[in-house]
Structures are given as structure tokens and as C-alpha cells.
Amino acid sequence: MQETEKIEIMNFDQEGYLADGKAAVEAGKKMAQIADRVADEGYDAVFLMGVGGTWDELMQLEYLMNKFGDKDLEVYLIHAAEWNVMGHKRMTERSVVLTASESGTTPEVLEAVKKLKQMGVRTFAMTKPEGPIGQAVGAENCIRMASNHGAGGCEMGYYLADCFGLRLLNRRGCFPKFDLFIEQTENVWAELLDMRKRFEPKAEEFARKYGLAPYTMFIGSGALWGETILFSMCILEEMQWKRTRYITSHDFFHGTLELLEPGVPVVLFKGEDECRALDNRVEAFLRSGKTGDEDYLIIDTAEYAIPGLDDDFRVIVSPWILSSLVTDRMAAYYETVTKHNLKYRRYYHQFDY
Amino acid sequence: MQETEKIEIMNFDQEGYLADGKAAVEAGKKMAQIADRVADEGYDAVFLMGVGGTWDELMQLEYLMNKFGDKDLEVYLIHAAEWNVMGHKRMTERSVVLTASESGTTPEVLEAVKKLKQMGVRTFAMTKPEGPIGQAVGAENCIRMASNHGAGGCEMGYYLADCFGLRLLNRRGCFPKFDLFIEQTENVWAELLDMRKRFEPKAEEFARKYGLAPYTMFIGSGALWGETILFSMCILEEMQWKRTRYITSHDFFHGTLELLEPGVPVVLFKGEDECRALDNRVEAFLRSGKTGDEDYLIIDTAEYAIPGLDDDFRVIVSPWILSSLVTDRMAAYYETVTKHNLKYRRYYHQFDY
Known part of the structure; x- marks a missing residue:
């Protein structure tokens, strides 16, 4: 560290x-x-x-x-x-x-x-x-x-x-x-801080390149699927008014894949559970070159080690890692690019409905 | 009839x-x-x-x-x-x-x-x-x-x-x-045919107005939620390469609503089960004028009577009705506007992945 x-x-x-x-x-x-x-x-x-x-x-x-x-x-x-x-x-x-x-x-x-x-x-x-x-x-x-x-x-x-x-x-x-x-996990917070530091340049690069894109796709599965929705909907939709598409690694192949074309940013969140096999299939498709879409980012929680942590616990902490990287860091850099304050809302909490 | x-x-x-x-x-x-x-x-x-x-x-x-x-x-x-x-x-x-x-x-x-x-x-x-x-x-x-x-x-x-x-x-x-x-329900097919006829002008009007929109939102719940996904993903994404956002009537209020602005077409599918109360809340929001978004369409299966059908069975046939109207008719009119053949795919069934 x-x-x-x-x-x-x-x-x-x-x-x-x-x-x-x-x-x-x-x-x-x-x-x-x-x-x-x-x-x-x-x-x-x-x-x-x-x-x-x-x-x-x-x-x-x-x-x-x-x-x-x-x-x-x-x-x-x-x-x-x-x-x-x-x-x-x-x-x-x-x-x-x-x-x-x-x-x-x-x-x-x-x-x-x-x-x-x-x-x-x-x-x-x-x-x-x-x-x-x-x-x-x-x-x-x-x-x-x-x-x-x-x-x-x-x-x-x-x-x-x-x-x-x-x-x-x-x-x-x-x-x-x-x-x-x-x-x-008592001191996992220091590790999650360190991961933020490592991810900082990636978050900045992605947000600069794609923060103004009209439509961005997020793919995840297993223990990361909830966080995939959360980042897409609660951060980018609600707090940044960005149009997003979130889809599971398994259902991606049954419709949504047809939306891939050059210029559509795609982010795949790779997890560490049984569903990783499904993420791998998406990754292979993205890397195949068949879509002509080079604008993809793969965030693999497995690349973020936590020394001394049992392998069995990786699946549990994988959403904590993803949340640190995207719901926190990626969101912060989106804000700098979109100039859209994360706290601002059109409707939510603005009046009763 | x-x-x-x-x-x-x-x-x-x-x-x-x-x-x-x-x-x-x-x-x-x-x-x-x-x-x-x-x-x-x-x-x-x-x-x-x-x-x-x-x-x-x-x-x-x-x-x-x-x-x-x-x-x-x-x-x-x-x-x-x-x-x-x-x-x-x-x-x-x-x-x-x-x-x-x-x-x-x-x-x-x-x-x-x-x-x-x-x-x-x-x-x-x-x-x-x-x-x-x-x-x-x-x-x-x-x-x-x-x-x-x-x-x-x-x-x-x-x-x-x-x-x-x-x-x-x-x-x-x-x-x-x-x-x-x-x-x-033995002869429900004649009724579903009749509903198609009644819906034909609406399908044409919506497709003409919004078939080329860059992004369209579909909202549903309860017995209609599966059909909401199906139309958005399998028809519009897969077969028309249209960017869509499907969201439940209940989670709409927790992020996605912020995307509403003038020019974003929104379609609410109103059903006939307990979740209709949730659909009603969305409808009231759309009709409130607070979003400035006038481009919404409400498709309410309850407006399509089936003479002689028990009230208890309405919830069962509501997805059949919605499917007849949108997955069949709306899709057909989208095709005429987008000039994008419903059978054409970029990737699906085109090669192994």
C-alpha cells in the first residue's frame, strides 16, 4: 500500500x-x-x-x-x-x-x-x-x-x-x-480506500471519455447485480440524469446485445461467484471485435486483492469493492464532466407525488 | 363487433x-x-x-x-x-x-x-x-x-x-x-382480433410520432411486468435496435423519473391487479404537468372488454391483451416507420458466441 x-x-x-x-x-x-x-x-x-x-x-x-x-x-x-x-x-x-x-x-x-x-x-x-x-x-x-x-x-x-x-x-x-x-474484514476499509486510489485514474479516464455519451450500458450478474442496478439507476439516472441500460450477463444475449455499435459505451462488472462464467461470455463477445464497439470497460473485482482475506469471503466483499469503485469514484468523476451536481433533482423530494 | x-x-x-x-x-x-x-x-x-x-x-x-x-x-x-x-x-x-x-x-x-x-x-x-x-x-x-x-x-x-x-x-x-x-376463453381469439382492430390507429399514431425517438420509456407492473420487458427488450431492442428503458411502476419513482423531460416518449401499461394502484400513481405523475413531458401514452387493458368473461379472469388475460396490442401491433407499425425489418439481427443467431 x-x-x-x-x-x-x-x-x-x-x-x-x-x-x-x-x-x-x-x-x-x-x-x-x-x-x-x-x-x-x-x-x-x-x-x-x-x-x-x-x-x-x-x-x-x-x-x-x-x-x-x-x-x-x-x-x-x-x-x-x-x-x-x-x-x-x-x-x-x-x-x-x-x-x-x-x-x-x-x-x-x-x-x-x-x-x-x-x-x-x-x-x-x-x-x-x-x-x-x-x-x-x-x-x-x-x-x-x-x-x-x-x-x-x-x-x-x-x-x-x-x-x-x-x-x-x-x-x-x-x-x-x-x-x-x-x-x-475489520480493517477492510483501509483496503477499500487503497482500491479507490488505484481506480482513480480509470474513473477519471472513463468519465472524461464517456460522461457525456447519450446512452451507456452496464452489465453484471450474481452478487454484483444489485450494485449494477444501483449505480445505473440511483447514481447515473437519478443523480446525473444519464440514460443507461443495465442488463444481466445472461439476458444480455437475448435482445440487448443488438444495441451494441461503435460509440456505445459498455461497462461489464465481473464478479467472483458462479455467475462469473456468464460474465466471461459477455467479455469474450465484447473482445471478439464482432461488434465494432471498442468503447468497453471491464471492471473485475478479482483484480482488487484484500491480503489475508479467505477466498470464501471474496464473493461477499465483491459488491463492496464495486461500490467503492463506481458508486463512489465513478460517480464523482461523472460529476466533474457533466457539471451536474450529484445532489440536484428535478422531481425527487421536490414535491409530493 | x-x-x-x-x-x-x-x-x-x-x-x-x-x-x-x-x-x-x-x-x-x-x-x-x-x-x-x-x-x-x-x-x-x-x-x-x-x-x-x-x-x-x-x-x-x-x-x-x-x-x-x-x-x-x-x-x-x-x-x-x-x-x-x-x-x-x-x-x-x-x-x-x-x-x-x-x-x-x-x-x-x-x-x-x-x-x-x-x-x-x-x-x-x-x-x-x-x-x-x-x-x-x-x-x-x-x-x-x-x-x-x-x-x-x-x-x-x-x-x-x-x-x-x-x-x-x-x-x-x-x-x-x-x-x-x-x-x-375458448373464443377469446376473436376478441383479441377485435382489440387489434380498435388499437390499429393508436399503434400507427404512436409509431409515427415516436418510432424514431432516440430513447423511449415503458412502465408496467404486476401481471403485465413480464410483457413490459418482452416488448421493450425482445421487440424494440432486439428487432428494432431501439434504445428503451423499462421500469416497474414502483421503482420508477426511485431514479428513473428524473429522466423525464419534454421529448421523451413514455408508455405506461396499466393492468388489472393489485399493482394497478402503483400504475395509478405513475399516471397521476405523468398527467400532473410537472414534468413538462407531454409525450406519454397510457395503454389500459381494462378499456378492452371481453363480453362474458368473469371479472376474476381479467388479471389472467391482461397480458394477452397487452401482447396483442403492443408486441404484435405496435411492433408492426414501428417497422413501417423505422424501415427496419423485424427479422433482421446484427448478432443474434448470426454466429456463435
């Missing part, structure tokens, strides 16, 4: 990030304690509930819990707005819900949380305890999001959610290395 | 379509027989497996089986390419798989079907019996797709899949009106 230590990260508070990381580790312990409480009480199914970005973020945990969980574990990713009108036939009083809201006010989540409380379903929220959603779930069921600034928000949100879900697995006998995982 | 009876449908063989409809009803009986066989033998879970368009088409059946099914029914929509690398922890020798392939050769489905056979999992395919996938599942497990031409392909595919899934529900005591449903 030595050589990159002094490198700046644009518009990024490195000390603040490391302090947030420490706070995340503490908050993670609370998440594991909540999981212990749930495991002690028993449960029939786990529901991960979000909207937009929080739905995207929880998707990796759904993936991980299905990957590492036993056959009898039921875990469902649900969208709060959809659940508000449809419900879910597998939800009972013995179920448990984990949700999140950075603003603490997300109307669809607030509505759902109030209903869940009436139904007597245990509900936990990663949000501000003082916000309406925090108030609705109650202080003992609320965990403050660790990040005080946006930059590390996603991967620290992943960390917290994973502490809950993986601990639940551990208590079922499914993820025996939970303690080792916590131990080995 | 009298007034519209003599109206032409552009590039559409009306007699051929009605003949296909009759064949679909016959094929539907076979699907129900297969469901009876499965119900007699027993099963632990139902897997609906596709890729691209077939995955999209089976999504409505997943929705319906969850909607009408009992709490213990397990039904999973899986993507063949993803299943090939990941498997599914709930699949056993007692499971049953329904898949489809119009070409009969889809490589990912063929690979999956061969594996399923080795695993001893009962697998049924809506495909050509003489194709590789038909051969792999065996003649007794294969149902020929009813449509001889593309125009009615989707809704007849929906019909066949529904005959299987709804019959399975019926045998569990969940969809008691199965026989009535079959009876009342």
Missing part, C-alpha cells in the same frame, strides 16, 4: 471514511446481536425490504443467504411499494423483516413498517433512529447507518446488512466462519 | 390467427393433461424456466400462481443460463420444470434440459417436437407452440402456460373455476 498512501482521492475525506468504517464495525456488532435475538426467538422466513437503492443493496444479501443457506431457509427480497399492495403469502407473525432508509422518511417503507408493526411482524431498520421510520420500528430495532457522508454509504450498508444475514446463517449452522469473517 | 368486422389489420392474417387460436385451445387441453399427470404423481415445487422472451412470458404465470396459489405452493421463475451455473437449492427429483423455446434450439435451455434429464427432474417444453429441445424432453413431454406466425405467438404461449399452471392450482383446490376459465 505504501506507494499509494499519499495519493489524494478527489473530494473524499479519507480520515472521515476510516472513522465511519470503525463505526460500521461497531454497528455491525449490533446487527449480529439482533440476528442472535431473532435466532433465539425463532423465525419462519426472512424478508429483505427496500425500494430503489435499498432494494438494490439488499439484493446481494438475498443472493448470499441463498448461496450459503440451507435448503429450508426462506429468504425473500421484497419491494415495499409492491408489498404494500400485494402482501406476501409466506409472511407470518413468525417472520422477520430487515429494511433500510438513508433519509429515514421513504414513504413506501414507512407505510410498510407501520403495517408490519400492526401485523406483529418483527421489523428492523438501518436508518436514523430519530426519523419517522426509526420511530416506527422503535429504538431497539433500529441501527444507525454508519456513514456520515455519501461516499462510503453503500459498502457500509452492505456490511451492516451482511452482519445480520450472515450471523443468522451462522446460527443455523450454515456459515461457520462468521467470526473469522468479522475478524478479517 | 359488427362495425369493426371488415377492418383490415396491417400485415396480419386474420383467418390464420383464428385457426391458430383453435389449435391453441387443443394444445391447451394437452397442457392441462400434463398438469393432471404431474398432480397425480405429486411434486414439491414448480420451476418456470426461460431465457429472454420466454423468461419474460413465464413471469406472468409465476405471478398468477403466487396470486391464486396456497401458502405451501412453491413456484420459482428461473433463468436457464443462471440455473446452469448456480442450480437452485429447492429443486429435487420431485420438482417439475416447464420451459419453452420457439426456435427449439436455444442453447442455454438445451443445456439445462439435458442436465435436468440426467437429474431425473420432470421437464416439459412448449417447443417444436422435432427440434433439439423437443427431442431432449421427449415427445410425450413436448407441446408444439400453437402459433404458425409470429403475430399471436405471445398470447397463445401465455394461454398454453396458463393451462398448465392454472390446472395445477385447480388440482390443489386453489383455482376452482378452471373449467369455467377454459370455457370462457
Whole structure:
């Protein structure tokens, strides 16, 4: 790490990030304690509930819990707005819900949380305890999001959610290395800082070349698919008003590939799970020269080592890595090129609808 | 219907379509027989497996089986390419798989079907019996797709899949009106023909106005969500090389709405299930005038009556209606405006990848 230590990260508070990381580790312990409480009480199914970005973020945990969980574990990713009108036939009083809201006010989540409380379903929220959603779930069921600034928000949100879900697995006998995982990731934040430094020139180059492109494609799969949506939709669409197309590595070949032509920027996020085989197929297609489209970038989380981390844990941290590189760094450089402030919105939070 | 009876449908063989409809009803009986066989033998879970368009088409059946099914029914929509690398922890020798392939050769489905056979999992395919996938599942497990031409392909595919899934529900005591449903939809094809005639001017008007737009948004939910993807991806992307953005009515408000601005065509597909409340919210936003975007079209399946059809069955036929209007008619008019033959591909089926 030595050589990159002094490198700046644009518009990024490195000390603040490391302090947030420490706070995340503490908050993670609370998440594991909540999981212990749930495991002690028993449960029939786990529901991960979000909207937009929080739905995207929880998707990796759904993936991980299905990957590492036993056959009898039921875990469902649900969208709060959809659940508000449809419900879910597998939800009972013995179920448990984990949700999140950075603003603490997300109307669809607030509505759902109030209903869940009436139904007597245990509900936990990663949000501000003082916000309406925090108030609705109650202080003992609320965990403050660790990040005080946006930059590390996603991967620290992943960390917290994973502490809950993986601990639940551990208590079922499914993820025996939970303690080792916590131990080995305690200082992961310094590594994620270092990856940011390494990625800085790539982020700048890509944003300069393609930040003004009218349409950009993002491809991902497996544990990275939620983050692929999050970056495309919550960052580039919502915060940059860029037209994007996100597509899974497997469905890319069933329609979307026809959109490739010279001048269409394509970014493939390569992960480290079973679905890497599907990413490889996309990569081979992009590299084949058959599309005439030379404007592709491949971001492979496997190129970002974390010394001392078990191979088994790579799949878990792969979305944290991707989030650090794109949802944080790529977004920052898009802003410098588009001159479009990431905080500006046309409609969202501007008026009721 | 009298007034519209003599109206032409552009590039559409009306007699051929009605003949296909009759064949679909016959094929539907076979699907129900297969469901009876499965119900007699027993099963632990139902897997609906596709890729691209077939995955999209089976999504409505997943929705319906969850909607009408009992709490213990397990039904999973899986993507063949993803299943090939990941498997599914709930699949056993007692499971049953329904898949489809119009070409009969889809490589990912063929690979999956061969594996399923080795695993001893009962697998049924809506495909050509003489194709590789038909051969792999065996003649007794294969149902020929009813449509001889593309125009009615989707809704007849929906019909066949529904005959299987709804019959399975019926045998569990969940969809008691199965026989009535079959009876009342026997002549639905004439109604779907009539709807095409009514929609013809709208399809032409929209395609003329927006067929050359650089980017078009499609919004849907519930039972119509699969068809929303199918039209956007399989028709407009694959067959017309148009840039599209499809988004659910619920997640639209979490990013994608920021893309609305004057000149961006938006199409909202309004359905007839619980999620209509979510569609209504989008409609109100579009009509609010706050976006300055006047270029929206609302296609509401509820405006297309089917005399004599039970209200309970509307949700089932809503994707058939939407498919008739857009995947068939809108596509036909796009072709006349873009001058881009629907059959032409850059890459798909052009070479191996």
C-alpha cells in the first residue's frame, strides 16, 4: 500500500471514511446481536425490504443467504411499494423483516413498517433512529447507518446488512466462519480506500471519455447485480440524469446485445461467484471485435486483492469493492464532466407525488 | 363487433390467427393433461424456466400462481443460463420444470434440459417436437407452440402456460373455476382480433410520432411486468435496435423519473391487479404537468372488454391483451416507420458466441 498512501482521492475525506468504517464495525456488532435475538426467538422466513437503492443493496444479501443457506431457509427480497399492495403469502407473525432508509422518511417503507408493526411482524431498520421510520420500528430495532457522508454509504450498508444475514446463517449452522469473517474484514476499509486510489485514474479516464455519451450500458450478474442496478439507476439516472441500460450477463444475449455499435459505451462488472462464467461470455463477445464497439470497460473485482482475506469471503466483499469503485469514484468523476451536481433533482423530494 | 368486422389489420392474417387460436385451445387441453399427470404423481415445487422472451412470458404465470396459489405452493421463475451455473437449492427429483423455446434450439435451455434429464427432474417444453429441445424432453413431454406466425405467438404461449399452471392450482383446490376459465376463453381469439382492430390507429399514431425517438420509456407492473420487458427488450431492442428503458411502476419513482423531460416518449401499461394502484400513481405523475413531458401514452387493458368473461379472469388475460396490442401491433407499425425489418439481427443467431 505504501506507494499509494499519499495519493489524494478527489473530494473524499479519507480520515472521515476510516472513522465511519470503525463505526460500521461497531454497528455491525449490533446487527449480529439482533440476528442472535431473532435466532433465539425463532423465525419462519426472512424478508429483505427496500425500494430503489435499498432494494438494490439488499439484493446481494438475498443472493448470499441463498448461496450459503440451507435448503429450508426462506429468504425473500421484497419491494415495499409492491408489498404494500400485494402482501406476501409466506409472511407470518413468525417472520422477520430487515429494511433500510438513508433519509429515514421513504414513504413506501414507512407505510410498510407501520403495517408490519400492526401485523406483529418483527421489523428492523438501518436508518436514523430519530426519523419517522426509526420511530416506527422503535429504538431497539433500529441501527444507525454508519456513514456520515455519501461516499462510503453503500459498502457500509452492505456490511451492516451482511452482519445480520450472515450471523443468522451462522446460527443455523450454515456459515461457520462468521467470526473469522468479522475478524478479517475489520480493517477492510483501509483496503477499500487503497482500491479507490488505484481506480482513480480509470474513473477519471472513463468519465472524461464517456460522461457525456447519450446512452451507456452496464452489465453484471450474481452478487454484483444489485450494485449494477444501483449505480445505473440511483447514481447515473437519478443523480446525473444519464440514460443507461443495465442488463444481466445472461439476458444480455437475448435482445440487448443488438444495441451494441461503435460509440456505445459498455461497462461489464465481473464478479467472483458462479455467475462469473456468464460474465466471461459477455467479455469474450465484447473482445471478439464482432461488434465494432471498442468503447468497453471491464471492471473485475478479482483484480482488487484484500491480503489475508479467505477466498470464501471474496464473493461477499465483491459488491463492496464495486461500490467503492463506481458508486463512489465513478460517480464523482461523472460529476466533474457533466457539471451536474450529484445532489440536484428535478422531481425527487421536490414535491409530493 | 359488427362495425369493426371488415377492418383490415396491417400485415396480419386474420383467418390464420383464428385457426391458430383453435389449435391453441387443443394444445391447451394437452397442457392441462400434463398438469393432471404431474398432480397425480405429486411434486414439491414448480420451476418456470426461460431465457429472454420466454423468461419474460413465464413471469406472468409465476405471478398468477403466487396470486391464486396456497401458502405451501412453491413456484420459482428461473433463468436457464443462471440455473446452469448456480442450480437452485429447492429443486429435487420431485420438482417439475416447464420451459419453452420457439426456435427449439436455444442453447442455454438445451443445456439445462439435458442436465435436468440426467437429474431425473420432470421437464416439459412448449417447443417444436422435432427440434433439439423437443427431442431432449421427449415427445410425450413436448407441446408444439400453437402459433404458425409470429403475430399471436405471445398470447397463445401465455394461454398454453396458463393451462398448465392454472390446472395445477385447480388440482390443489386453489383455482376452482378452471373449467369455467377454459370455457370462457375458448373464443377469446376473436376478441383479441377485435382489440387489434380498435388499437390499429393508436399503434400507427404512436409509431409515427415516436418510432424514431432516440430513447423511449415503458412502465408496467404486476401481471403485465413480464410483457413490459418482452416488448421493450425482445421487440424494440432486439428487432428494432431501439434504445428503451423499462421500469416497474414502483421503482420508477426511485431514479428513473428524473429522466423525464419534454421529448421523451413514455408508455405506461396499466393492468388489472393489485399493482394497478402503483400504475395509478405513475399516471397521476405523468398527467400532473410537472414534468413538462407531454409525450406519454397510457395503454389500459381494462378499456378492452371481453363480453362474458368473469371479472376474476381479467388479471389472467391482461397480458394477452397487452401482447396483442403492443408486441404484435405496435411492433408492426414501428417497422413501417423505422424501415427496419423485424427479422433482421446484427448478432443474434448470426454466429456463435
